[in-house]
Amino acid sequence: MTVPIDERDEAGDPGWDASTNRRPELRSLPVPAIAHAARLPRIPEMTVRRLSTYYRVLRTLEATGDAEPLSSDRMSDLTGFTAAQVRRDLAYFGNFGKRGVGYDIGELQESLKNILGINHPWRIALVGVGNLGTALLSYRNFTAQGFVIAGAFDADTTKHGRAYGSLIIRPMEDLSVAVRDENISMAIVAVPGNEAQTVVDVMVAAGIKGILNFAPVKVRVPAGVHLSRVDLSIEIEYLSYLLTNG
Amino acid sequence: MTVPIDERDEAGDPGWDASTNRRPELRSLPVPAIAHAARLPRIPEMTVRRLSTYYRVLRTLEATGDAEPLSSDRMSDLTGFTAAQVRRDLAYFGNFGKRGVGYDIGELQESLKNILGINHPWRIALVGVGNLGTALLSYRNFTAQGFVIAGAFDADTTKHGRAYGSLIIRPMEDLSVAVRDENISMAIVAVPGNEAQTVVDVMVAAGIKGILNFAPVKVRVPAGVHLSRVDLSIEIEYLSYLLTNG
């Protein structure tokens, strides 16, 4: 049987990508429902991923009170992407720049925030409070960007009730109710590979629509549920390949 | 100034970052110097990343004593990549399959091991023993695939001497000597963004040729040094985008 697309979601999957990205089986996305653009082109996945980087650079620039305006050339220097790429990426979503001038840092930042959907906090459930899960609980960059781990769950009964900061580890059985009552819409899978599919099934049943999977296995989700994957082994093995066949 | 490639290495970068990307600014790679192939095509980065997945699937199949031989269709089911992709990916490196039959699990596994350069253990230096770094110290999948964290370093003097398993956290000043004397050839950056470039510079000076960067910033390395990046913020913001513009 030939599977034309993988099980990431109804579209394609990176894995890294990573990726990993790529990394990805590159695939385009439906046009976003944002105010700016009455455009209808399909947005390349890599464009969206680069948007995150642009946004972070803008935040840094604003924090350092750096010079306005920002040209695509300057952004190229700051990100390593080409200036043409910067302009093309942004132009997918609207005409944010002024010809002969550049982009307004504050304005562009605001636009990217809306495009990326990070103009409001996201509440996240974390499942699997092992080594990696614990690290994620205190990962500062999540909170800095408006992502809040609002619940921590684990199948291991000996961990239940244990507190990390203001979070208390709860049994898996509580996930569904928590999602409903605590406005949780994303989830992170940080369990061993052999438990990942089971955990994902529970998440999907609970109504989670976006899942970030750290387990080194492919998991299946129904259409309409989005799945991203971070696979550390792929990253390090890719380095191994580069070093071996340099 | 227009930068045609980013600062990942002399070729391109995912970033998956991920890679995004990976994920990536897709770019091809020089052909690997492996025994099998007298081929000379450029190998797509995503092909190499998929190789890791194939390899893991093969390990699992062998462990469960699963049926020989393995067809590209079966591999497609197990990985989510298309059968054509599987065949094309493997064919870059040699003729591993038998027509009308499929691939020998043990043989293919061995070949992939050689291609990926994981036929021998890699010794890795970890810099930054914070939350993420600590989690990586006990990340089982690294050791399972033959990657050994052989040294842990941190700039924080209060952490020096602390032990994690058999590892003792050492000051940054010891990195260079450790790399030379302890056969370390890869390094992981798990420090905050503002320290990342400094740490990378030290690694490069010490002779490290492959770096996995978890800090959410672009860092520069000279040509000949390979750099991969895992950016959790990009991953989760990509999910946010998908959920917002579904």
Add this chain to the structure above:
DNA sequence: ATGTGTGAAACTGTTCACAGCA
């Protein structure tokens, strides 16, 4: 004079479909 936005070209990766070998 400067830097954006964008057609068009170039490039890279994926899919199709089938010849050919076991």
Add this chain to the structure above:
DNA sequence: TGCTGTGAACAGTTTCACACAT
């Protein structure tokens, strides 16, 4: 017959280069 390996078609992404707005 079954399944690989691959040329050729296709699709998606990046780069070029320049018209146009400021």
